[in-house]
Amino acid sequence: MNDTPPLSIVKYLRSFCMADNILTYLHIDEEGNLVAWGGYPRHYGLDNLAVGQAATEQLFFLEGMLPLEHSQILKFLALEGGQVAHIHLLPIRSSTWVLLFDASQAHDQQQEMQQQLNELSILSYRQSRMLQDLEETRHKLLEEKQKLAEANKLKGEFIAGLSHELRTPLSSIVGYTKLLDESPAAKEQMSNYLGTVQNNAEQLLGLIDNVLDQARLDSNSVEIKPVTCHVRKLLDNLKQLFFPMAREKRLNFQINISLNTPDHIQIDELHLRQILINLMTNALKFTHEGEVSVNVSWAANTFYFSVKDSGPGIDKAQQEKIFKAFHRSENTQHVQGAGLGLSISYRLVEQMGGKLEVESSLGQGATFHGQVYAPQAQNLSIDHMLEKSQPQDNIHDPAATQIQVSDEPKKATILLAEDSRGIRMLMELYIQEGGYQVLSVEDGEAAVQLALAEQPDLILMDMQMPVLDGFHAVEQLRSKGCVTPIIALSASHIDLDKQQALSVGCNDYLIKPIELQTLLTTLKRFLEPS
Amino acid sequence: MIQKKICMIGDFSVGKTSSVARFVKQSFSEKYLTTVGVKIDTKMVELPNQEQVKLILWDIAGNNALTTATASYLRGAAGYLLVVDGTRLPTWHSAVNLQNMVQEQIGEKPFLALLNKADLVNQWELTQEELNPQLQQGWKMIKTSAKTGLGIEKAFSYLAEQMV
Numbered sequence: 001m002n003d004t005p006p007l008s009i010v011k012y013l014r015s016f017c018m019a020d021n022i023l024t025y026l027h028i029d030e031e032g033n034l035v036a037w038g039g040y041p042r043h044y045g046l047d048n049l050a051v052g053q054a055a056t057e058q059l060f061f062l063e064g065m066l067p068l069e070h071s072q073i074l075k076f077l078a079l080e081g082g083q084v085a086h087i088h089l090l091p092i093r094s095s096t097w098v099l100l101f102d103a104s105q106a107h108d109q110q111q112e113m114q115q116q117l118n119e120l121s122i123l124s125y126r127q128s129r130m131l132q133d134l135e136e137t138r139h140k141l142l143e144e145k146q147k148l149a150e151a152n153k154l155k156g157e158f159i160a161g162l163s164h165e166l167r168t169p170l171s172s173i174v175g176y177t178k179l180l181d182e183s184p185a186a187k188e189q190m191s192n193y194l195g196t197v198q199n200n201a202e203q204l205l206g207l208i209d210n211v212l213d214q215a216r217l218d219s220n221s222v223e224i225k226p227v228t229c230h231v232r233k234l235l236d237n238l239k240q241l242f243f244p245m246a247r248e249k250r251l252n253f254q255i256n257i258s259l260n261t262p263d264h265i266q267i268d269e270l271h272l273r274q275i276l277i278n279l280m281t282n283a284l285k286f287t288h289e290g291e292v293s294v295n296v297s298w299a300a301n302t303f304y305f306s307v308k309d310s311g312p313g314i315d316k317a318q319q320e321k322i323f324k325a326f327h328r329s330e331n332t333q334h335v336q337g338a339g340l341g342l343s344i345s346y347r348l349v350e351q352m353g354g355k356l357e358v359e360s361s362l363g364q365g366a367t368f369h370g371q372v373y374a375p376q377a378q379n380l381s382i383d384h385m386l387e388k389s390q391p392q393d394n395i396h397d398p399a400a401t402q403i404q405v406s407d408e409p410k411k412a413t414i415l416l417a418e419d420s421r422g423i424r425m426l427m428e429l430y431i432q433e434g435g436y437q438v439l440s441v442e443d444g445e446a447a448v449q450l451a452l453a454e455q456p457d458l459i460l461m462d463m464q465m466p467v468l469d470g471f472h473a474v475e476q477l478r479s480k481g482c483v484t485p486i487i488a489l490s491a492s493h494i495d496l497d498k499q500q501a502l503s504v505g506c507n508d509y510l511i512k513p514i515e516l517q518t519l520l521t522t523l524k525r526f527l528e529p530s
Numbered sequence: 531m532i533q534k535k536i537c538m539i540g541d542f543s544v545g546k547t548s549s550v551a552r553f554v555k556q557s558f559s560e561k562y563l564t565t566v567g568v569k570i571d572t573k574m575v576e577l578p579n580q581e582q583v584k585l586i587l588w589d590i591a592g593n594n595a596l597t598t599a600t601a602s603y604l605r606g607a608a609g610y611l612l613v614v615d616g617t618r619l620p621t622w623h624s625a626v627n628l629q630n631m632v633q634e635q636i637g638e639k640p641f642l643a644l645l646n647k648a649d650l651v652n653q654w655e656l657t658q659e660e661l662n663p664q665l666q667q668g669w670k671m672i673k674t675s676a677k678t679g680l681g682i683e684k685a686f687s688y689l690a691e692q693m694v
Contacts (some may be wrong), residue, residue, distance in 0.1 A: 056533065057533070060584075060586045061586075064607060072604070076566050076569075076591075078569040107567065111563075112567055114591075118564050118592075121542075125618065476649070
């Protein structure tokens with residue numbers, strides 16, 4: 001039995017398949033010319049096929065494809081006319097057969113699916129980017145918020161500190177001026193009073209200058225004006241300015257100038273002087289023994305300076321903050337100042353095209369290194385100089401004595417704890433004026449010791465003092481059973497400070513500057529209640 | 531007449547089809563229509579030496595890697611354009627990846643990177659730092675915008691010159 005279908009069936013099947021797939025075939029010889037074609041080439045936009053002509057010039061998709069070694073299928077090939085075909089390239093003997101199957105329907109289906117996938121992918125990418133951006137924005141906002149909170153805190157502390165810094169000298173000035181006005185005093189005493197008034201006025205002026213400088217730097221209105229500066233004269237002048245302070249603290253104080261430093265350089269002398277004064281003031285303020293030395297040198301149009309001290313040193317964490325405005329480290333809270341000197345110096349050096357850095361470790365002193373662009377002034381000779389001052393012996397400041405005892409015994413005894421020498425002297429005068437006996441100390445720790453040992457009738461306690469502040473001193477006294485009335489003395493008019501003072505055990509709170517009458521009335525209220 | 535096959539390579543939705551449409555038909559559509567398989571177009575260009583070259587442009591479906599199907603489209607290419615969407619950084623990484631794969635497949639051929647969507651430059655994620663390593667390797671790049679036509683003609687002409 002013969003299973004081969006009759007030719008008519010084969011022809012029918014071929015015709016059916018070709019029509020259904022819109023099959024087109026092309027035969028290309030080994031020379032690359034079109035030999036024959038069949039099916040539906042017009043469906044694919046392949047009009048005017050010319051037998052005997054180069055196939056690649058008629059079928060552009062064949063460019064670079066021939067000759068073939070293996071059969072190849074190009075799926076979903078959209079031809080210029082827009083029709084999509086799967087193209088089968090079949091090398092048979094030395095010729096090539098190209099079969100085109102219509103793939104428009106499958107193409108459209110796949111395109112719809114792929115389109116959705118791609119759009120979804122883009123959407124999801126955009127969404128993740130947006131979330132990332134949002135997260136970054138949130139992070140930035142948080143940082144800004146923290147910065148603002150920090151700035152706000154610093155500003156609050158600055159205002160509180162400034163209030164203290166202004167009120168302390170003001171209270172001294174007001175008090176002494178009143179004394180000068182009201183009571184006849186000996187010439188020497190009058191001179192002392194005036195000296196104190198002058199010192200406090202100068203301190204106030206310096207403070208106001210610093211605040212103004214900071215404001216100018218903030219508004220970028222500081223102008224750098226280089227002039228011809230006589231380096232040695234400037235340093236000589238600074239030496240004279242700081243020598244008394246160094247001598248008083250019995251510190252070894254040196255200003256060293258390297259041999260290569262020219263006599264004259266072009267620099268903003270006024271600001272250089274201000275920078276050096278700020279650095280030297282700090283060094284002398286914080287150093288209680290040892291030395292403070294200033295070293296300057298010059299090379300390659302740059303003026304180098306360093307101020308070294310053997311003070312308490314600055315730990316790494318503080319080093320990052322000390323050049324910020326209003327910053328005061330915890331262990332310098334008791335020291336006079338608004339926390340502006342280093343910030344001003346840092347920014348001035350920057351504006352002068354230089355840099356200021358600190359090198360220090362806790363307990364090892366500190367060195368501030370600075371460098372500023374400063375070319376040598378023309379036609380001026382180089383002079384060599386080395387300056388050195390030695391520590392002075394046997395200089396004793398009676399005011400620095402830790403505990404002073406007044407010798408006018410009368411009625412009640414009042415313990416006065418106050419670190420500012422000017423205020424202390426004034427308050428002692430006021431107390432004595434009221435007819436009371438006075439014991440004075442400079443810090444909270446001494447106040448606690450003396451209060452427990454001497455059991456005074458009343459304690460006047462300054463709240464901002466070195467070693468142990470007033471809050472902690474009162475707390476300690478109350479915890480040790482001391483029931484003596486304690487009156488807080490403070491420059492802060494902030495309610496929170498008053499509440500804190502009362503909550504640790506103070507009986508009253510007086511704000512500086514304190515008038516004689518206010519003080520005496522308050523003392524009387526506690527000491528002579530009847 | 532000279533005929534040269536150029537392949538458009540790159541991740542999806544970077545603007546390969548739009549670049550070809552701008553070059554061949556001077557048209558642009560805002561609507562995104564993904565390409566499946568490959569689309570063939572031709573354009574005649576004249577080189578500076580006045581020689582006429584027929585460019586057979588194979589606009590291959592976008593992908594971040596080379597698939598078997600894509601690899602079959604590359605056969606016979608005389609050069610290629612790597613298209614990148616400047617507003618999506620990952621498409622640059624895809625281009626770097628694809629370049630290595632294409633070179634492995636068809637050997638060293640002239641190519642040019644099209645940093646597309648230059649009209650949206652304020653939304654670009656692509657930065658100079660990202661481009662530097664490839665620039666140091668000698669990659670040639672051009673900023674293009676299929677939307678405005680910026681750099682498109684220049685890109686194809688440059689590649690045509692390199693291939694002949």
